[in-house]
Amino acid sequence: MKPFSFLKAGRGVRWFFAILLFFPILFIFSYIIILPFLNLAQKNRPVGVEPAVHDSLTVQSENSSVRKQLLVRRDLKLEDAKQRAQIQLTRLDSIYFFIDLNDSLAAIKIKGVTLRKSKSSRIYSSPVLRHLKQSAKVEEWLAKPLVAQQSWSSFVKHPFKIKNAPKDTLEALAMKVEIMAPEPIDAYCSILFDRNVLLRMRQIEKLSIKGAWPAVKYEAAFRFSRLKGIVNALILLQLPPHYITIDLTLPQADIVAMYRAVPYSCSMMLLF
């Protein structure tokens, strides 16, 4: 029995099938892909700079030099915004992320002191950042550090072990176990910050057989959360959010160290 044999039943069936396919798929693509893209594109419209309306004393060459000065002013303002955000982070008592996409650098810092840094061998960043960089809101965006809201990982953030107090010395002796060096773990993690910035870190090393199931669970948890977000947006008649993804590939040890070092609601300084 062929799966699409019903299409031979008549033109009416074919039209019915086509309509059943076309409208839901159109709705899905529009709601999930097109409308959020248009909404975000509208919010991050790039802007240029142009000198003011000229008076009779202004000549063409002066206008071009003023234009250059305006561009320099814009660069300085962006630099000022980045520095203000960094100074704001140095006032915190907690460890924060420092991601520099220009240098492919991921680091953790506290009070402005770099604790650990790592170069990403492969980096993917959403092209939305390119548009954001040219928009009028970029200064305001850069001046405020990002704050984490949710995180997922393929390994435990705090590997606590519960130990019940022994009743006597014999039980205490029986409870003593040989201390083993910690086993390497496969490191994949994602942290969602405010303003829909998603930082994903994956290890350079190949996935081990033992780490396959935790990695699958992690990815499934992340995707399910994503789906929940879209369904919630649909219920509230809002557009689903677009995650500005930054994907870093780092050594396993660096990911584990950095992810375990930062608190749950950590901050991040993003330079792009």
Add this chain to the structure above:
Amino acid sequence: MTEEQKEQENQGDAVAAETETLPEISQALKRQTNEHPYWRAFGCAFWFVALIAVLTVWFADRLRDYLFTAQPVNGAPVLMIPQNAMQIEKELRNLQKQVASQKRRLQNLTPREMYLIINSSENRVTLMRGNKVIHEGLCSTGSYTVLKTADNKEKWVFQTPRGMLRVQNKIVKPVWRMPDWAFIEEGLPVPSKNSSERFEFNVLGDYALDLGRGYLIHGTLYQRFLGMPVTHGCVRLGDEELKIIYHNLTIGSKVFIY
């Protein structure tokens, strides 16, 4: 034919009628679906749309990124800024001063004197001056154990705190004043607060640095466990590292733990 034979023949026909062959069943199904093609179409369309929905949700961000890649960055509306050259120059000078001053401020955050960085994930310690590494070595940090009493009334978490701490005090030949958990963990009765049983000598090495809140950087008898998370929150160092770090850090020196 006898009555018995007739009865057997009727039973045989009934059995034959009940057990249809497989090709006959599929023929019957085919007839049924061909009679209801619209339901079939609905079913196929439903599963197809569900698959498209799952794939779209899965790849939504990447698909939107492709659209952004296709969209040009330039070709935007122009922002008119009513300025004159004098105003812009003044603003530029002020901005340059501000940026330079903030840059110096950020650069001065890295301590010029000696400081310590303790990596509790890999149990490594690094003595730094500015951006230069002076000495590196192994240490032991908190074991992430939660010790609970049988009645769940008391609980201790053996974890090395993270963040920035300062050296509060430097001690030579430190003596360990054992807290309650040290007895409870061994199944021993807890002695009174001033009992001599609480004091242990020569277990914390030759030196110790007090970080406050009961946390110390000290030596250890268990050198073979260096590089592993085995402590109750303190940072244990080998003899060589302890001597170097003790003599290079002063009271007030910063210790960063992550």
